[in-house]
Amino acid sequence: MRITCPYCGSRGSEEFTCLGNTPPARPADDAPVAAWVDFVYLRDNPRGPVTELWQHVQGCRTWLIVTRDTRTHTVAKVELASRATGR
Amino acid sequence: MRYSIINVLKQGLAGQKGWQAAWRDATPKPQYDVVIVGGGGHGLATAYYLAKLHGITNVAVLEKGWIGSGNTGRNTTIVRSNYLLPGNEPFYEHSLKLWEGMSRDLNFNVMFSQRGVLNLCHSDAQRDAYARRGNAMLMMGADAELLDADQVRRMVRGLDFQNPRFPITGGLLQRRGGTARHDAVAWGYARAASELGVDIIQNCEVTGFVRDDDRITAVETSRGRIAAGKVGLAVAGHSSLLAEMAGIRLPIESHVLQAFVSEGLKPWIDTVVTFGAGHFYISQSDKGGLVFGGDIDGYASYAQRGNLPVVEHVAAGAVALFPALGRVRLLRSWGGVMDMTPDGSPIIGKLPIGNLYMTGGWCYGGFKATPASGWCLAHTIANDAPHALNEAMSLERFARGRAIDERGAGPRPNLH
Numbered sequence: 001m002r003i004t005c006p007y008c009g010s011r012g013s014e015e016f017t018c019l020g021n022t023p024p025a026r027p028a029d030d031a032p033v034a035a036w037v038d039f040v041y042l043r044d045n046p047r048g049p050v051t052e053l054w055q056h057v058q059g060c061r062t063w064l065i066v067t068r069d070t071r072t073h074t075v076a077k078v079e080l081a082s083r084a085t086g087r
Numbered sequence: 088m089r090y091s092i093i094n095v096l097k098q099g100l101a102g103q104k105g106w107q108a109a110w111r112d113a114t115p116k117p118q119y120d121v122v123i124v125g126g127g128g129h130g131l132a133t134a135y136y137l138a139k140l141h142g143i144t145n146v147a148v149l150e151k152g153w154i155g156s157g158n159t160g161r162n163t164t165i166v167r168s169n170y171l172l173p174g175n176e177p178f179y180e181h182s183l184k185l186w187e188g189m190s191r192d193l194n195f196n197v198m199f200s201q202r203g204v205l206n207l208c209h210s211d212a213q214r215d216a217y218a219r220r221g222n223a224m225l226m227m228g229a230d231a232e233l234l235d236a237d238q239v240r241r242m243v244r245g246l247d248f249q250n251p252r253f254p255i256t257g258g259l260l261q262r263r264g265g266t267a268r269h270d271a272v273a274w275g276y277a278r279a280a281s282e283l284g285v286d287i288i289q290n291c292e293v294t295g296f297v298r299d300d301d302r303i304t305a306v307e308t309s310r311g312r313i314a315a316g317k318v319g320l321a322v323a324g325h326s327s328l329l330a331e332m333a334g335i336r337l338p339i340e341s342h343v344l345q346a347f348v349s350e351g352l353k354p355w356i357d358t359v360v361t362f363g364a365g366h367f368y369i370s371q372s373d374k375g376g377l378v379f380g381g382d383i384d385g386y387a388s389y390a391q392r393g394n395l396p397v398v399e400h401v402a403a404g405a406v407a408l409f410p411a412l413g414r415v416r417l418l419r420s421w422g423g424v425m426d427m428t429p430d431g432s433p434i435i436g437k438l439p440i441g442n443l444y445m446t447g448g449w450c451y452g453g454f455k456a457t458p459a460s461g462w463c464l465a466h467t468i469a470n471d472a473p474h475a476l477n478e479a480m481s482l483e484r485f486a487r488g489r490a491i492d493e494r495g496a497g498p499r500p501n502l503h
Contacts, residue, residue, distance in 0.1 A: 001386075001394050014396035018386040018501065020340060033486065040498050041338040041429050041485040045327035047389045070341070070389045 001073045006080055007060045015058040022051045022065060047071055053081060090194055109274055110281035115288050115313050119147040121468060122306050122315035124293050124329060126150025127159040128269070129446050129453065130321035131276035131287070132461020133468070135193075138283035140462075141469035146285045148277075149308060151292035155273030158324055161391075161423035162454040163346050163368065163380045165359050167204040167264035168229045171220045174479030174491040175432060176227040181476055182459030183229070183263060189458060195275030197267050198373070203358040204264030207239065207246075207408075209253040213363055217259035224261070232260045243360055245409045253364040253407060266359060266370050266378075272457055296333050301441045303333065317442040319468050321460075324424035325389070326434075326447035335438055338485050339426045339448055340500040343388040344380065345397055347420045349412075351375035360408070367404030376418060379405060383425060383451075385501050392422040425450055430490035431503030435463050435477040444468050445482075450503055 001013040021044060027035040044050075047070055054066045063081035068074065088094060088107055098105050121137060123130045126148045137143045150156070166186050168179035190197050208214045214233075221231035235257045240248060248255055277287055288310070295307040296318070305314045320329050330337045352375050361368040369379035381401035384393045398420060405412045428434065428448040433456065435446045446464045449456065463477035473481065479491060496502040 012396060013386075013394060020387070020499070020501065037486045038336075042336045043327070043338065043340050043500070044336070045340050045387065047325075047328055047341075050387060052386070068386075070387050073388065073390055073394070 001075065003054065003064070003066060003075055004078050005056050005059060005062065005064065006078065007062060008056065011056070011059060015056060016054045016064075017057045019053040019055065022053055049076065090196075109278040110287055113147070113286035113288050115147065115291065115308070115310050116286065118314040119286070120145040120316040121319065122146075122313060122317075123148045123319045123321055124306070125157075125321035126154040126273075126277075126287060126289065127157050127321065127323075128155070128272045128276060128457035129323065129460045129464070130319075131273060131280055132458055133319055133321055133446070133464045134285040134461075135276045135280040135283070136462050136465035137469060138280060138285055141465060143469060144284035146280075147313065148280070148285060148287050149291045149293055149306070149313075150287070150289050151309075153289050154277050154287060155270055158423045158425075158449075158453055159269055159273045159457075161346065161421055162269060163370070163378050164266045164269050164454060165204065165264070165368065165370065166199065166267055166455040167261055167359075168455070169204065169206065169220065169224055169231065169259065169261050169264065171223050171493055172491055173227070175493065176224060176229065178459055178463070178476045178480070179456065180227060180229045181462070182456050185458035185462060186267065186455075187263070189272075189275070193275040193279045195271060195278055197271040197275050199265065199267040201263050201265040202370070203260055203262045204361070205234070205239070205243065205258045205260045205358055206361045207255050207258045207363045209256060209364045211256065214256050217257075221259050230261060230263050232262065234258045234260050243356065243358065245355065245411050246360075247408060247410050250407065258363075264359065266372075269454060276461070293329065293332070298333070298440070303440060303443055317444065317468050319464055320443070320445040320447060321464065323426045323447040323449040323453050326426050326445060330438065330445070333438070333440055333443055335440070337434070337448075337482070338429050339434075340387050341389055342383045342386070342425050342427045342501060343390060343393045343422045344383045344425050344451060345393040345401070345420055345422045346378070346380040347398075347401065348372070348379075348418050349377040349415045350418050352377065352415065362404050362408045365404040365407065367401060367408060369405070369409070377412070377415065383427070383501065389424055390422065391424055427500035427503060429485065429498035429500055430492040431494055431496065432491035433460070433480055434482050435460060436467055436473050436481040437471070438482060
């Protein structure tokens with residue numbers, strides 16, 4: 001599996017770490033417990049396309065949003081997390 | 088027909104013509120008291136214990152491929168009960184006891200070989216941690232022995248004791264642990280369950296559930312609709328997908344774990360050895376192949392195949408521990424899909440729908456748990472309440488803050 005980092009180009013997946021599915025918005029501090037359980041523990045876990053947060057830890061250390069298929073490991077799209085989230 | 092020395096002799100004299108099929112390949116009936124989804128070891132064991140211990144024999148096991156075609160046939164066949172936490176250890180120890188009696192109970196040789204499981208330690212701190220774990224195991228009724236480096240040296244040949252980075256300082260040995268023949272486990276449970284009246288239905292994929300308020304009334308399958316009194320899921324690797332059909336989100340990510348077998352060699356490693364400084368475990372099969380594995384690839388996957396960086400990582404662990412492995416050729420490698428949970432422990436129990444139950448979330452550890460998983464799920468289904476052994480493994484534990492986290496890695500499934 002190769003991931004095309006916007007800064008470093010096409011690199012082997014071993015240079016990256018996967019944090020998991022792009023997390024939903026963090027609940028407010030006073031949100032009900034159920035919202036926090038959902039945020040911390042529950043996962044969609046689809047078979048097919050997923051959007052995930054990856055970090056190029058052994059390269060430029062940038063956080064990326066990777067769209068990938070869990071059936072085939074095909075990487076469809078890589079974007080900078082900062083640009084996609086506006087943070 | 089019972090398998091016995093008498094019948095072997097009788098059939099030998101009769102030209103081997105009287106043997107029957109080991110189990111019935113059934114066609115689905117319109118209705119069952121209990122439908123188990125998943126014809127691997129866990130599902131077949133559940134059906135067997137439902138029929139044998141709880142008298143529920145109108146049971147179907149639905150398998151989308153052939154029995155044992157999923158993770159039951161994709162593991163490294165290691166059986167052990169060397170856990171630390173009270174929520175885990177009694178369950179796994181019960182499982183090990185069931186393994187010890189399994190061949191006799193099922194009248195099927197599952198080739199359970201108690202050759203020992205040796206976890207090596209490489210520092211004083213790790214030795215302390217193993218001493219603690221061994222003491223916890225002893226207190227909960229399992230067996231454990233702490234070995235020093237000389238005892239390890241006498242037990243296993245070929246280990247690198249000169250490694251300056253990871254010196255072997257000793258190990259934690261569970262002598263009652265070992266390996267078993269994984270296909271025989273599926274077939275043994277299938278045969279015993281089938282004899283008690285359970286229908287084993289292959290090539291029957293579940294495509295949905297028919298719901299009536301808070302209950303599931305039927306299962307939609309590729310072979311038609313089957314009405315069900317209760318439904319049990321035993322589909323680890325794909326639990327999320329089945330639960331989603333019932334409208335339930337689970338705390339599970341599916342990850343791929345690879346395993347490997349080498350060319351056949353003369354007897355060399357007569358126990359199970361695990362590397363304490365990396366994630367690597369190895370044993371030798373009866374055919375002579377070295378069976379070994381390492382860590383998950385680390386990203387969500389349903390592909391049943393992994394990538395090369397992890398192959399390289401496992402190979403590095405292998406030669407760091409056994410330098411002579413560098414000359415051994417790899418025969419095959421394969422991948423299985425694991426249900427990884429946020430605490431590394433399984434989920435056995437009721438789901439938020441009245442008559443739906445599951446066993447899943449097995450992470451790396453499903454094979455050794457096969458008998459107890461089926462035993463506990465059968466108890467939970469029959470009594471509509473968990474047994475003391477699987478009470479702590481409920482789905483609600485996450486909401487209650489009662490995670491069973493052996494590694495203390497926190498709610499990141501790919502770190503367990």
